[in-house]
Amino acid sequence: MxxxxxxxxxxxxxxxxxxxxxxxxxxAADHVLVRITTDDGLVGVGEAPPRPYTYGETAASVxxxxxxxxxxxxxxxxxxxxxxxxxDLGRTVANNAAKGAVDTALWDLAGQACGQPxxxxxxxxxxxxxxxxxxxxxxxxxxxxxxxxxRDEHGVDAFKIKVGRELGVDLxxxxxxxxxxxxxxxxxxxxxxxxxxxxxxxxxxxLADHGxxxxxxxxxxxxxxxxxxxxxxxxxxxxxDESTITLGGVARSLLDGDSEAISVxxxxxxxxxxxxxxxxxxxxxxxxxxxxxxxxxxxxxASVALGCGLRALARHxxxxxxxxxxxxxxxxxxxxxxxxxxxxxxxPGLGATIDPDKLAHYRLA
Ligand code: MUC
Ligand code: MG
Numbered sequence: 226m227x228x229x230x231x232x233x234x235x236x237x238x239x240x241x242x243x244x245x246x247x248x249x250x251x252x253a254a255d256h257v258l259v260r261i262t263t264d265d266g267l268v269g270v271g272e273a274p275p276r277p278y279t280y281g282e283t284a285a286s287v288x289x290x291x292x293x294x295x296x297x298x299x300x301x302x303x304x305x306x307x308x309x310x311x312x313d314l315g316r317t318v319a320n321n322a323a324k325g326a327v328d329t330a331l332w333d334l335a336g337q338a339c340g341q342p343x344x345x346x347x348x349x350x351x352x353x354x355x356x357x358x359x360x361x362x363x364x365x366x367x368x369x370x371x372x373x374x375x376r377d378e379h380g381v382d383a384f385k386i387k388v389g390r391e392l393g394v395d396l397x398x399x400x401x402x403x404x405x406x407x408x409x410x411x412x413x414x415x416x417x418x419x420x421x422x423x424x425x426x427x428x429x430x431x432l433a434d435h436g437x438x439x440x441x442x443x444x445x446x447x448x449x450x451x452x453x454x455x456x457x458x459x460x461x462x463x464x465x466d467e468s469t470i471t472l473g474g475v476a477r478s479l480l481d482g483d484s485e486a487i488s489v490x491x492x493x494x495x496x497x498x499x500x501x502x503x504x505x506x507x508x509x510x511x512x513x514x515x516x517x518x519x520x521x522x523x524x525x526x527a528s529v530a531l532g533c534g535l536r537a538l539a540r541h542x543x544x545x546x547x548x549x550x551x552x553x554x555x556x557x558x559x560x561x562x563x564x565x566x567x568x569x570x571x572x573p574g575l576g577a578t579i580d581p582d583k584l585a586h587y588r589l590a
Contacts, residue, residue: 226263226264226265226267226303226304226305226334226338227263227264227301227302227303227304228261228262228263228264228299228300228301228302228303228304229262229263229264229300230261230262230300231259231260231261231262231291231292231295231296231299231300231327232258232259232260232261232262233257233258233259233273233287233288233291233292233323234257234258234259234260234584234588234589234590235255235256235257235284235285235287235288235588235589235590236254236255236256236257236258236555236584236587236588236589237253237254237255237587237589238253238254238256238521238551238552238553238554238555238587239253239254239551239552239553240252240253240254240550240551240552241549241550241551241552242550243361244361244519244547244550245361245362245363245387246361246362246387246389246415246417247362247387247388247389247390247416247417247418247419248278248279248389248417248418248419248467249276249277249278249279249417251519251550254274254521254551254554255275255283255284256272256273256274256275256284256521256524257272257273257275257284257287257288257291257322257323257326258270258271258272258326258523258555258579258584258588259271259272259273259291259323259326259327259329259330260330260579261299261304261327261330261331261334263304263334267334267337267338268334269304269329269330269331269332269333269334269337269574269575270329270330270333270523270575270577270579271325271326271327271328271329271330271333271495271523271527272326272329272492272520272521272522272523272524272527273287273291273322273323273325273326273492274322274492274518274519274520274521274524275287275322276322276518276519279417279467280319280321280322280467280470280493281319282319282320282321282322282323284589286320286323287320287322287323287326288590290317290320290323290324291323291326291327294314294317294320295314295317295323295324295327298310298313298314299327304331304334304335304338305335305338307328307331307332307335307497308497310327310331311328311497311498314327321470321492321493321494322492322493322518324495325490325491325492325493325494325495326492326495327495328494328495328496328497328498329491329495329496329523329527329575331495331497332346332495332496332497332530332574332575333574333575333577334574335574336573336574336575337573337574339573340573341573342530342569342570342571342572342573342574342575342576343496343527343530343531343534343574343575344529344530344531344532344533344534344569345534346534347496347500347530347531347533347534347535348534348535348536349533349534350533350534350535350536350538350539351532351533351536351539351569352533352568352569353529353533353566353567353568353569354529354532354533354538354539354541354542354543354566354567354569355382355383355541355542355543355565355566356379356381356383356542356543356545356546356562356565356566356567357381357383357384357385357411357542357543357544357545357546358371358372358375358379358381358383358384358385358544358546359384359385359387359415359517359544359546359547360372360384360385360386360387360402361387362387362389362390363398364398365397365398365400365401365402366401368386368398368401368402369398369401369402369405372384372402372405372406373405373406375546376406376410379546379562379563379565380562380563380564380565380566381546381562381565382406382409382410382411382565383410383411383542383565384402384406384410384411384412384413385413385414385415385441385544386398386399386402386412386413386414386415386437387414387415387416387417388414388415388416388419388428388432389415389416389417389418389419389420389443390419392420392424392427392428392431395414395428396428396431396432396435399412399414399432399435399437400435403435403436408436411438411542412435412436412437412438413437413438413439413440413441413464414432414437414439414440414441415440415441415442415464415466416428416440416441416442416443416444417441417442417467418442418443418444418445418446418467419444420443420444421444421448421451422443422444422448422450422451422452422454422455425440425443425444425451425455425459426454426455426458426459428440428443429443429455429458429459429460429461429463430458430459430460432461433459433460433461437461438461438462439461439462439463439464439486439514440459440461440462440463440464441463441464441465441466441488441516442464442465442466442467442468443455443459443463445468446465446468446469446478446483446484447468449481449483452483453481453482453483456482456483456484456485457482462485462486462512463483463484463485463486464484464485464486464487464488464514465478465479465483465484465486465487465488466487466488466490466516468483468484469484469487469488470493470494471494471498472498472501472502472505475487475502475505475506476505479506479509479511485511485512486511486512486513486514487502487506487511487512487513487514488513488514488515488516489502489503489513489514489515489516489531489538490515490516490517490518490528491515491520491524491527491528491531492518492520492524492527493518496527496530496531496534499531500531500534500535503535503537503538506537507537512537512541513537513538513541514538514541514542514543514544515528515531515532515538515541515543515544516544517544517545517546517547519547519550520547520548521548521551521554521555522548522551522554522555522556522559522560522577523554523555523556523575523577524548525545525547525548525560525567526556526560526570526575526576526577527575527577528543528544528545529543529545529560529567529568529569529570530569530570530575532569533568533569534569543567545560545562545567546562548560553583553587554583555579555580555583555584555587556577556578556579556580556583557578557579557580558576558578
């Protein structure tokens with residue numbers, strides 16, 4: 226089997242409401258659909274959500290990277306030769322979302338060719354995982370309403386709270402959320418680098434008092450000594466997310482004492498590098514959790530496949546709810562979150578069938 230063609234299709238899909246965090250705000254989905262077709266007619270898909278405020282990519286840069294840099298490498302290659310393709314794509318630095326979408330599409334093809342779903346190819350640790358919801362920045366009232374809606378409609382009982390603003394404002398929201406959701410609900414926090422080290426140290430103690438279990442990216446990890454002071458002083462684990470986006474970067478962060486747990490995202494490390502990162506962390510006794518790059522439906526399906534594939538990830542709630550912010554998407558069957566859980570698709574590959582009418586409607590080129 227050989228790759229015949231590669232497409233990078235920019236989409237524009239409206240949001241129901243914006244999603245805000247300390248380093249940026251998303252108001253519409255400008256994702257890029259990557260579609261890889263083989264000579265025997267299989268079609269694999271992946272989704273790149275560009276996040277310029279985090280990684281510097283845009284929809285235009287993803288399209289250009291896939292079209293100009295990756296397509297010449299991919300066309301004619303065996304889609305099973307992921308290690309060779311990974312090395313060839315690796316000659317271009319960065320462009321993580323573009324590479325993540327290509328890798329996702331390759332696993333989709335491998336699953337279809339073998340007649341197995343991706344989570345089974347990865348190791349079939351579980352058939353479903355707990356769902357976590359990421360609560361965007363807002364007033365305490367807005368954040369409570371968001372969380373309560375997710376609990377009432379989808380049974381979700383794990384929440385990542387966006388923080389990183391003036392500490393009093395964040396703590397008011399956390400207090401209100403704990404009061405509304407109760408003691409049993411799992412809460413963790415993500416500051417997206419919004420605080421300085423001194424604020425983050427105070428914050429970590431106050432968050433721990435409210436039963437918040439982890440603190441993601443409290444400050445810029447480039448503030449090297451500041452980050453180490455936070456890790457040393459925080460009563461709760463500090464999670465690396467946007468500062469730990471490569472295998473070597475994860476190793477360095479853990480060995481340097483910049484983070485104590487790692488968030489992995491299919492959107493930026495695909496299945497191949499996500500699995501390598503999880504293996505590295507497993508060997509070191511470091512927790513890994515699946516985050517959300519504000520993914521659409523394809524990215525969500527992929528995250529669930531990763532979570533159900535690897536045992537270390539299946540133990541923790543997976544951040545899967547961001548696609549619900551979008552007014553629509555291009556999949557025929559939307560994901561389903563019920564009783565706080567989401568199941569892996571049982572169809573071969575990703576099981577992500579594109580609706581041609583929706584694609585025609587939302588594609589920009
Ligand atoms: C997160 O966990 O940080 C916000 C920006 C981004 O790239 O991902 C999100 C969520
Ligand atoms: Mg994060």
